[in-house]
Amino acid sequence: MATPHIDAERGDFADTVLMPGDPLRAQYIAETFLDDVRQVNRVRNMYGYTGRYKGREISVMGHGMGIPSVSIYAKELITDYDVKTLIRVGSCGAVRDDVKVRDVVVGLGACTDSKVNRMRFNDHDFAATADFALTRHAVDAAAAKGVPVKVGNLFSADLFYNPQAEMVELMRRYGIVGVEMEAAGLYGVAAEFGARAATVCTVSDHIVSGDSLSSAERQNTFDEMMEIALEAVLRDDAAGSGTGGAP
Numbered sequence: 001m002a003t004p005h006i007d008a009e010r011g012d013f014a015d016t017v018l019m020p021g022d023p024l025r026a027q028y029i030a031e032t033f034l035d036d037v038r039q040v041n042r043v044r045n046m047y048g049y050t051g052r053y054k055g056r057e058i059s060v061m062g063h064g065m066g067i068p069s070v071s072i073y074a075k076e077l078i079t080d081y082d083v084k085t086l087i088r089v090g091s092c093g094a095v096r097d098d099v100k101v102r103d104v105v106v107g108l109g110a111c112t113d114s115k116v117n118r119m120r121f122n123d124h125d126f127a128a129t130a131d132f133a134l135t136r137h138a139v140d141a142a143a144a145k146g147v148p149v150k151v152g153n154l155f156s157a158d159l160f161y162n163p164q165a166e167m168v169e170l171m172r173r174y175g176i177v178g179v180e181m182e183a184a185g186l187y188g189v190a191a192e193f194g195a196r197a198a199t200v201c202t203v204s205d206h207i208v209s210g211d212s213l214s215s216a217e218r219q220n221t222f223d224e225m226m227e228i229a230l231e232a233v234l235r236d237d238a239a240g241s242g243t244g245g246a247p
Contacts, residue, residue: 003076005043012040014050014057016085016233017077018226019070021182023047023062029089029226030060046073053230056237063088067114067156067185074189074197085196085236087134088186089229091204091218092154092178095171099150099203101211104225105178106130106138107154107199112184114158120188128156128187133241134198134232141231147224152177154199156184168207178203200229 001009020026023046030037034051041048041061048061061077063070070088077083092105099105110128117126135151142149155176171179183199190197202225205212 001080003080005046005072006041006048006076006080007043008040008048008081010081012050013048013077013081013083014059015083016087017059017061017083018229019061019063019073019086019088019186021063021065021090025222026060026062032223033226033230034058034060054234056234058230058233059083063182065160066181067112067116067158070182071116071185071189074186074195075193078189078193078195083195085131085134085233086186086190087197087229087232088182088199088201089226090180090182090199090201091222092180092201093205093207094178094203095168095176095207097208099177099206101203101206101213102217103203104142104147104149104228105154105201105203106135106142106149106151107178107183107201108135108151110154110156110184110187110199111174111176112156112158114156114184116185117188120192126188126191128184128191130187130198131190131196133239134196134236137235137239137241138198138200138228138232141235142228144231145224145228147228150177154178154180154183154201157181172208179207198232200225200232
């Protein structure tokens with residue numbers, strides 16, 4: 001059953017997987033928020049776990065950095081392990097004045113300078129969008145916690161150190177709510193293979209102002225984001241959008 005990148009057996013993953021970039025953050029989520037946790041993947045130290053959140057079976061697994069990495073893991077989870085829903089939980093940068101460090105951002109869509117979705121879509125533009133129900137439930141879960149969120153287009157960059165400095169002003173003009181490196185690829189994979197995907201990010205740094213979170217502040221703020229994603233899954237089930245996480 002193992003793939004080149006995942007050594008789990010069929011049935012080891014729940015139908016819904018939360019995916020942070022950092023595998024150690026996947027371990028943290030599993031140990032902090034899930035009960036009855038078992039580790040299901042350790043290939044290349046890209047840790048994956050399955051447990052229960054308020055009785056609901058949920059998995060969490062790292063996806064690494066960048067569109068190529070997240071695309072590998074998302075594709076194999078969907079096609080080899082029958083995963084139906086993928087929620088990226090990670091950090092992003094901000095460029096807009098009204099998006100601040102510590103804000104939670106929900107990616108309704110994702111622009112990109114990568115060509116991966118053009119390769120999928122016969123060299124045409126593909127609108128990389130999140131699943132609407134998942135997005136709505138994430139926003140509702142945040143509102144229930146009293147956490148304001150910014151909802152809109154992310155920009156998924158291929159380069160962390162981008163030599164095109166003019167892109168910052170262009171993204172500000174087009175209203176980009178967060179800059180990260182994976183969502184557009186995740187949404188493309190989900191569309192190609194018939195799964196559902198969403199992205200919830202915490203703003204860890206502001207590209208224009210230079211503001212950034214300390215490691216301790218990131219830990220506390222990221223917990224809020226993780227809880228929003230987990231509660232979104234429960235709301236999704238209650239609305240009948242998900243499959244309920246049956247083993």
